[in-house]
Amino acid sequence: MIRTLVVDDDYRIAHVHAAGVGRVGGFTAVGKAHSAAETRSLVLTLQPDLLLLDLYLPDGHGLELMQSLRDRAPCPDFIVITAAQDIGSVRRAMQLGEVYYLVKPFGFAQLRDQLAAYRQLRNSIDGMAVASQETVDALYGILRGPVVRTADRRRLPATMAQVLDELRGASGELSATDVADRLGVSRATVQRYLADLVRRGLVDLSPSRGYTRRPEHRYRATGSPRPGP
Incomplete structure (x- = not known):
């Protein structure tokens, strides 16, 4: 199972995305975080494989959080889920190695498709x-x-x-x-x-x-x- 941590400052949206993760085969939502500090703590204790990461957090920007987590080992992968559409955020997320960038609002089908693509990527790399x-x-x-x-x-x-x-x-x-x-x-x-x-x-x-x-x-x-x- 791909252990996934959902990060979003909106409790309702975090719950919806976590429920969506649970509906995709091969994934399990291991927790929800609503701030950068809470995310750092849960990454340390839960060691997730993947973060669904919002960029607008109350105590810091998601891109800064990605950068700080990149310096730790093991580091999870990231799928950015955000309303930020400025090309600067997209480019910086790409530079930091995000797997994909989903612009809110999006439906379950789009989330499911990107999770499935990520799962296929992991399965393909395994053993190479x-x-x-x-x-x-x-x-x-x-x-x-x-x-x-x-x-x-x-x-x-x-x-x-x-x-x-x-x-x-x-x-x-x-x-x-x-x-x-x-x-x-x-x-x-x-x-x-x-x-x-x-x-x-x-x-x-x-x-x-x-x-x-x-x-x-x-x-x-x-x-x-x-x-x-």
Whole structure:
């Protein structure tokens, strides 16, 4: 379970977001904080994996709080949830390494999608030893968040749709080389489409294992059964 601390000065909003976290598979809300001081204390005692962090706190700015928490170990990840729309706040949050920046007001569906993208990122990184360009492209695609939540094949470019069809029809996970060989197109083209499909939330990336020279990551259509050990 991804242990999540909700930070918001508004008690009602903090309760709503904590309830939303609890509705997303793989997450649990371990607490709620309503000030910078309370957040520091709870991070120390609860050691959450993720903070849903408002920027407007009564005793300090959320960006300053992020900076101070970055100096501690272990440091949680951050998804900023704020009404602040000035580009300076967005840029500073990016510099501090936030996972995503959600502008209030937003609905549960948007929160759910970003939490799901974060969960997919963690699952993909787990077990990885190296990061090829293919890996980096796929991981950054996940961080950009899902663009398409339903697999409407007609909205995809023709070759991308064929890549997705190959994964859906496979009995297990496939590599970019596997898909390229089946379709008769270049591996580089398939890699590009796979990274986009991961970003859209239609394909899951699995860490490569058992390689001798170059890692060959595996892919499966979202919702397909995972292979056994």
